[in-house]
Amino acid sequence: MAPHKAPDSSRRSDRSRRAIYDAALALVGESGYRRTTIEGIAARAGVGKQTIYRWWPSKAAVLMEAFLDLAARAAEEASPQAGGTGGETGGETGGTDPQAGAAEYGIPDTGDLAADLKLVLRATVDELNDPLMEAPTRALTAEGIVDAKLGAEFVEKLLDPQLALYVTRLRAAQEAGQLRPDADPRIALELLIAPLTHRWLLRTLPLTHAYADTIVDYALGGLAPRS
Amino acid sequence: MAPHKAPDSSRRSDRSRRAIYDAALALVGESGYRRTTIEGIAARAGVGKQTIYRWWPSKAAVLMEAFLDLAARAAEEASPQAGGTGGETGGETGGTDPQAGAAEYGIPDTGDLAADLKLVLRATVDELNDPLMEAPTRALTAEGIVDAKLGAEFVEKLLDPQLALYVTRLRAAQEAGQLRPDADPRIALELLIAPLTHRWLLRTLPLTHAYADTIVDYALGGLAPRS
Amino acid sequence: MAPHKAPDSSRRSDRSRRAIYDAALALVGESGYRRTTIEGIAARAGVGKQTIYRWWPSKAAVLMEAFLDLAARAAEEASPQAGGTGGETGGETGGTDPQAGAAEYGIPDTGDLAADLKLVLRATVDELNDPLMEAPTRALTAEGIVDAKLGAEFVEKLLDPQLALYVTRLRAAQEAGQLRPDADPRIALELLIAPLTHRWLLRTLPLTHAYADTIVDYALGGLAPRS
Amino acid sequence: MAPHKAPDSSRRSDRSRRAIYDAALALVGESGYRRTTIEGIAARAGVGKQTIYRWWPSKAAVLMEAFLDLAARAAEEASPQAGGTGGETGGETGGTDPQAGAAEYGIPDTGDLAADLKLVLRATVDELNDPLMEAPTRALTAEGIVDAKLGAEFVEKLLDPQLALYVTRLRAAQEAGQLRPDADPRIALELLIAPLTHRWLLRTLPLTHAYADTIVDYALGGLAPRS
DNA sequence: AGCTAATCGAGACGGTACGTCACGTCTTTAG
DNA sequence: CTAAAGACGTGACGTACCGTCTCGATTAGCT
Numbered sequence: 001m002a003p004h005k006a007p008d009s010s011r012r013s014d015r016s017r018r019a020i021y022d023a024a025l026a027l028v029g030e031s032g033y034r035r036t037t038i039e040g041i042a043a044r045a046g047v048g049k050q051t052i053y054r055w056w057p058s059k060a061a062v063l064m065e066a067f068l069d070l071a072a073r074a075a076e077e078a079s080p081q082a083g084g085t086g087g088e089t090g091g092e093t094g095g096t097d098p099q100a101g102a103a104e105y106g107i108p109d110t111g112d113l114a115a116d117l118k119l120v121l122r123a124t125v126d127e128l129n130d131p132l133m134e135a136p137t138r139a140l141t142a143e144g145i146v147d148a149k150l151g152a153e154f155v156e157k158l159l160d161p162q163l164a165l166y167v168t169r170l171r172a173a174q175e176a177g178q179l180r181p182d183a184d185p186r187i188a189l190e191l192l193i194a195p196l197t198h199r200w201l202l203r204t205l206p207l208t209h210a211y212a213d214t215i216v217d218y219a220l221g222g223l224a225p226r227s
Numbered sequence: 228m229a230p231h232k233a234p235d236s237s238r239r240s241d242r243s244r245r246a247i248y249d250a251a252l253a254l255v256g257e258s259g260y261r262r263t264t265i266e267g268i269a270a271r272a273g274v275g276k277q278t279i280y281r282w283w284p285s286k287a288a289v290l291m292e293a294f295l296d297l298a299a300r301a302a303e304e305a306s307p308q309a310g311g312t313g314g315e316t317g318g319e320t321g322g323t324d325p326q327a328g329a330a331e332y333g334i335p336d337t338g339d340l341a342a343d344l345k346l347v348l349r350a351t352v353d354e355l356n357d358p359l360m361e362a363p364t365r366a367l368t369a370e371g372i373v374d375a376k377l378g379a380e381f382v383e384k385l386l387d388p389q390l391a392l393y394v395t396r397l398r399a400a401q402e403a404g405q406l407r408p409d410a411d412p413r414i415a416l417e418l419l420i421a422p423l424t425h426r427w428l429l430r431t432l433p434l435t436h437a438y439a440d441t442i443v444d445y446a447l448g449g450l451a452p453r454s
Numbered sequence: 455m456a457p458h459k460a461p462d463s464s465r466r467s468d469r470s471r472r473a474i475y476d477a478a479l480a481l482v483g484e485s486g487y488r489r490t491t492i493e494g495i496a497a498r499a500g501v502g503k504q505t506i507y508r509w510w511p512s513k514a515a516v517l518m519e520a521f522l523d524l525a526a527r528a529a530e531e532a533s534p535q536a537g538g539t540g541g542e543t544g545g546e547t548g549g550t551d552p553q554a555g556a557a558e559y560g561i562p563d564t565g566d567l568a569a570d571l572k573l574v575l576r577a578t579v580d581e582l583n584d585p586l587m588e589a590p591t592r593a594l595t596a597e598g599i600v601d602a603k604l605g606a607e608f609v610e611k612l613l614d615p616q617l618a619l620y621v622t623r624l625r626a627a628q629e630a631g632q633l634r635p636d637a638d639p640r641i642a643l644e645l646l647i648a649p650l651t652h653r654w655l656l657r658t659l660p661l662t663h664a665y666a667d668t669i670v671d672y673a674l675g676g677l678a679p680r681s
Numbered sequence: 682m683a684p685h686k687a688p689d690s691s692r693r694s695d696r697s698r699r700a701i702y703d704a705a706l707a708l709v710g711e712s713g714y715r716r717t718t719i720e721g722i723a724a725r726a727g728v729g730k731q732t733i734y735r736w737w738p739s740k741a742a743v744l745m746e747a748f749l750d751l752a753a754r755a756a757e758e759a760s761p762q763a764g765g766t767g768g769e770t771g772g773e774t775g776g777t778d779p780q781a782g783a784a785e786y787g788i789p790d791t792g793d794l795a796a797d798l799k800l801v802l803r804a805t806v807d808e809l810n811d812p813l814m815e816a817p818t819r820a821l822t823a824e825g826i827v828d829a830k831l832g833a834e835f836v837e838k839l840l841d842p843q844l845a846l847y848v849t850r851l852r853a854a855q856e857a858g859q860l861r862p863d864a865d866p867r868i869a870l871e872l873l874i875a876p877l878t879h880r881w882l883l884r885t886l887p888l889t890h891a892y893a894d895t896i897v898d899y900a901l902g903g904l905a906p907r908s
Numbered sequence: 909a910g911c912t913a914a915t916c917g918a919g920a921c922g923g924t925a926c927g928t929c930a931c932g933t934c935t936t937t938a939g
Numbered sequence: 940c941t942a943a944a945g946a947c948g949t950g951a952c953g954t955a956c957c958g959t960c961t962c963g964a965t966t967a968g969c970t
Contacts, residue, residue: 011936011946033373037925048948053927113451142369145428146260155431163431180452186432187422187441188450194421195414201372201428204382204390205413214414222449223415224340225407238915238967266956275917280958465920465962487827491951502922507953567905596823599882600714609885617885634906640886641876641895642904648875649868655826655882658836658844659867668868676903677869678794679861692941718930729943734932 007054019045020052021066025136028063033139038062060143060150067136068157107169113178114216116169117192121212124193128200128207141201163189191219234281246272247279248293252363255290260366265289287370287377294363295384334396340405341443343396344419348439351420355427355434368428390416418446461508473499474506475520479590482517487593492516514597514604521590522611561623567632568670570623571646575666578647582654582661595655617643645673693736700726701733702747706817709744714820719743741824741831748817749838788850794859795897797850798873802893805874809881809888822882844870872900 023044027036038059042049056062107120127133144151163186170185179188195215199207250271254263265286269276283289335343354360371378390413397412406415422442426434477498481490492513496503510516562570581587598605617640624639633642649669653661704725708717719740723730737743789797808814825832844867851866860869876896880888 008945011944013947016947038927039925042948046948048946048950049927050929050949051947054946138372141429142372145365145369145372148430151430155429159429159431177452179450180448183445183450184441187438188445190422190425191418191442191445191450194425195417197425198417198421202368202382202386203375203378204386211414214411215418218410218415218418219446220449220451221407222447222451223406223410223418224447224449225404226453235914238913240916240966243916264956265958269917273917275915275919276958277918277960278916281915462919465918467921470921492953493951496922500922502920502924503953504923504955505921508920592826595883596826599819599823599826602884605884609883613883613885631906633904634902637899637904638895641892642899644876644879645872645896645899645904648879649871651879652871652875656822656836656840657829657832658840665868668865669872672864672869672872673900674903674905675861676901676905677860677864677872678901678903679858680907689940694942697942719932720930723943727943729941729945730932731934731944732942735941 012055013051016045016047016051017055019047020062021069023047024062024066025070028136028139029132032135033059033063033143036063058150060140060147063136063143064140064150064153064157067140071158107165109169109172111176113169113173113176114220117216117220118213121192121196121216122209124196125207125209125212128196138201163193166193188219192216239282240278243272243274243278244282246274247289248296250274251289251293252297255363255366256359259362260290260370263290285377287367287374290363290370291367291377291380291384294367334392336396336399338403340396340400340403341447344443344447345440348419348423348443349436351423352434352436352439355423365428390420393420415446419443466509467505470499470501470505471509473501474516475523477501478516478520479524482590482593483586486589487517487597490517512601512604514594514601517590517597518594518604518607518611521594525612559619561619563623563626565630567623567627567630568674571670571674572667575646575650575670576663578650579661579663579666582650592655617647620647642673646670694732697726697728697732698736700728701743702750704728705743705747706751709817709820710813713816714744714824717744739831741821741828744817745821745831745834745838748821788846790850790853792857794850794854794857795901798897798901799894802873802877802897803890805877806888806890806893809877819882844874847874869900873897 020041023041027040027044038052039049041062042052052062108116110116140154144154166189167185170179170188173179174181174185192215196207196212199205199211247268250268254267254271265279266276268289269279279289283292334347337343367381371381393416394412397406397415400406401408401412419442423434423439426432426438474495477495481494481498492506493503495516496506506516561574564570594608598608620643621639624633624642627633628635628639646669650661650666653659701722704722708721708725719733720730722743723733733743788801791797821835825835847870848866851860851869854860855862855866873896877888877893880886880892
């Protein structure tokens, strides 16, 4: 049960790691997660199988890291200067930190909570509908649903940082009197996020901007008639 | 890719079908879905592999049917005479029902929408937390997330019938003036259901009765302060 | 330690068995035994690896059987009529018996023991020097030297039947008064055979017809001066 | 295929060389030659793999040198002063000697050729039956049978020096009139040695003192009846 | 009641991928 | 420059399952 009998990570080949990330993402995108094999990744990356087995415990773990790396690089590219002028939130702007993605942008605070949420949720809808991201994200999520350990990592490294942004924004709204003072932001956010996830994961009905807007309206206004 | 070249189903061996259901469920319960193999099911069921390949297109399809069968039998056993007139709670034991079963009971209508919803959602929480159902349900859900076709079947046969009950109850609430007249019940229900599913699937935080109650309160009352 | 959990040999594919023999012999001839792999044999034979592992315990065992089959077919071809007119010995002429080779010819008996032995030993020299047989025979012998079980099979199926011919001929010579009455034929034959084998295996000095003749002369006449 | 690009052997670590010899012999003794690996030897010797690859071309070469070294040390220990004038029996402990060791003793010459040969051949039988020597000697021999280059080295360094002793003794016998004047000693010796080697390598029948005696009798006296 | 055709248990087959092992090369750090 | 250490690309190992195919032996459903 020792996680891997840790090899000397200081001697690790960066070139191989990069090539493996690229190959993994490419293959999952092209053929889907099921048809992607470790042998395939190794071959495509020009790398020995053992080099994968040495550093990762499973195909899912490879993909997860590749995914995190992708997000980190995307984030780094989008905001190499940082500076914290506006909605700077998490503080996790360390360029080397793989835990990143869109997380550090924060949710805008224009004073209009409904508008801000709609903006962000519409962006989420677009992201979920992006066919490029779809395959790997679904694969990873499905894997996490079945494999508790992987799921925990997924939540910790990808989901929680994003949810934290909502908590921050909702707390600000609370101080501004736009959110019930007695509402728990951590729960409130689930009313907003979960319906989108639900539609996306289970493909019950199409996931649109209109749907995002409606969810915000219903969640903020409540389903019961206003007196 | 021929749909299956349907063999003569009238000659089908019922004994084998039953044995395959049992073996499939047992193996998934014991070893998890990933480690369950078609060969294993065949061996355990004392059946030739071909008998499985003849009637099902995939391991997931076998499990799905086994699951539906299990639910159907459970339902049949629980209520051969039907009924469910009042505050019948256990009705929500379904979740697994193939349109038979709890689906017929519907959601109770005591006139108090919040109370009725809490009752039902608490039952759903209990069901999701039931360790016996957990492995196969997760497996099936995860599979459906990745395999669109299977997912569609999952939604159609398992999920939609349940959601229809919510639509019915919410429409009644609307007529009773307990729900905004302009609210779309099909969307409204997602505000209630999705947060539970979200916590269960992604294991972000514990899924409790209290959480179910809170969701109902937030969803009905709205997150914005009442003026 | 169960030899192989015996699969049903009546369903065995003859085509595959043949193809495997051919591939094995071809590859050993082309690249040598060391560089011949089970994967290579399977690929060349157009056969799944498992089909080899199902029926043979090792690469050496495959080659051994291929070799025996080769010898059996060669023998069958050379004498399909049998008939036992002359030195018919072993009686093992069953066309289906893989234990065969040159064995059934027997050693000629012209009445002149020395001449007969020289004839046979010269043929053996030629056979050992045949470059086609060399690689597989050396491989098999070497393998048998290290692996006692395989060696026993080698001796039983290939060597012993041949040595039996010498025993027969030597016994006849004994009755004809051309061999010491007190000599054990089974040991006597080793004086004749072993030196050839020795030179061939260890490559100490060239293995020629002249050497074979000399061995016969020395062995029959003795090294000590005749009184 | 460059012979080895000989590194500066003056800087070679003696400690490592010794450790490699020991590890190699130990592992071959424990697990057999096939299961002994270069990585295993390196690990057991506490040595880098490269240190082996730098100085030896193959696993067989390592074992061969280890073997020669073992014999040399054994010989050095047994007789730093030399001697061996009479019925010295243990002299034949060599068999393994790299021209040092027993090779110097030669075969005793008591005037009775048959007795002397029996003495020496019985010692050889004992040596071949020694379970300690068996594994590595078989391994080396088998390797030499397949690998011509290694075989040549084996013959040159181990076998030829021993055979030379027989040539010497037989020539002496010839001068003493105990061996046919027209017999080639180099060939004659093979009549004596080869049968033992044959039984040992191929395991046809047990290798005993009695067998050695019989071989001497048959070879000297001849198989044909004395007139 | 007997015939015939499909289904059944069984499992061999050609394959693909698995995860492990050892190969021989290369690179890094220490002496 | 050698040595220990060990990561690397490579490739074979032997195993597990895949989905297809082929075998008798039941076992319906029709004549």
